[in-house]
Amino acid sequence: MITTILGCGTIGKAVLAANLANGGEPAHFRAVTSRPERAELVADEFGVVAGVNARVLVHDADLVVLGVKPHQLTDVLKSVASDLAPGVTLLSLAAGVTSAAIEEAIPGAHVIRAMPNLGARIGKSATSVSYGALATEADMARARQVLEPAGTVTEVPEHLINAVIGVAGSAPAWFLTVLEAVIDAGVANGLSYDAATQMAASTMEATAALVKETGTDPGVLRKAVCSPGGTTIAGMAAAEQAGLRAATMAAVQAAHDRGVELS
Ligand SMILES: NC(=O)c1ccc[n+]([C@@H]2O[C@H](COP(=O)([O-])OP(=O)(O)OC[C@H]3O[C@@H](n4cnc5c(N)ncnc54)[C@H](OP(=O)(O)O)[C@@H]3O)[C@@H](O)[C@H]2O)c1
Secondary structure (H helix, E strand, O other), X not given: OOEEEEOOOHHHHHHHHHHHHOOOOHXXXXXXXXXXXXXXXHHHHHOOEEEOOHHHHHOOOOEEEEOOOHHHHHHHHHHHHHHOOOOOEEEEOOOOOOHHHHHHHOOOOEEEEEEOOHHHHHOOEEEEEEEXXXXXHHHHXXXXXXXXXXXXXXXXXXXXHHHHHHHHHOOHHHHHHHXXXXXXXXXXXXXXXXXXXXXXXXXXXXXXXXXXXXXXXHHHHHHHHOOOOOHHHHHHHHHHHOOHHHHHHHHHHHHHHHHHHHO
């Protein structure tokens, strides 16, 4: 079975790296970039066949991972349409391009849409997957095979992908902004950047793990750390007054709405 990553940039390389780190054979993967020097770097780093000639590199693939930017996707697909193997599974990672748009570019295509995130770089993406109209269970199983090494995979109906973008796909940006703000404020209070970064990142990681591992509602855990008259409730009062909750919800909503607008 051959997987061709058509558009092997940030997210394509993360998926490729996760597969190879989990026992995938380099000989079973191909990578396509737009610039020859990038293809050379991918070939050197991962030991896979890589190049800029998409038509040659897709022809023996049973799975083509679409990792180009959303605005390029349908044109790139049309340019390789006659080279795709019959029944090939197309696994699109693009935000804002519906499976229907891909089926319009490649009539009869078996499309699985996925929404990974930055966590894929360390095998910890929270990825969603959705069936296109003609995709089968076999297509889904094949897509899962390359996505699972990069993190958890959750099936959602395609119309909920933009909701996934808000809580997972784009969400590293909100969590990183909160993390940065906590670190900066710690530095303002005298900690070194290294110490503040180490402690704040560990705290964020442990807090998320507590929610996942205990299944406790985040609001219940938060109240449990807010002692009456204490430091944490004083901090929460200031955060609420400054609009932390409203700003975060607005970011999630805006990402969702932008996804809808692009579709
Ligand atoms: N980055 C994320 O965290 C993330 C999360 C979820 C979904 N996505 C989706 O993943 C897709 C890729 O995003 P990205 O951040 O990985 O972008 P990126 O780093 O810019 O990678 C895009 C890749 O496509 C290649 N490419 C451009 N034009 C091409 C063409 N005509 N034929 C073949 N390859 C071509 C580029 O080649 P060069 O290397 O030569 O430039 C590059 O390797 C997007 O659709 C995005 O919506 C990304």
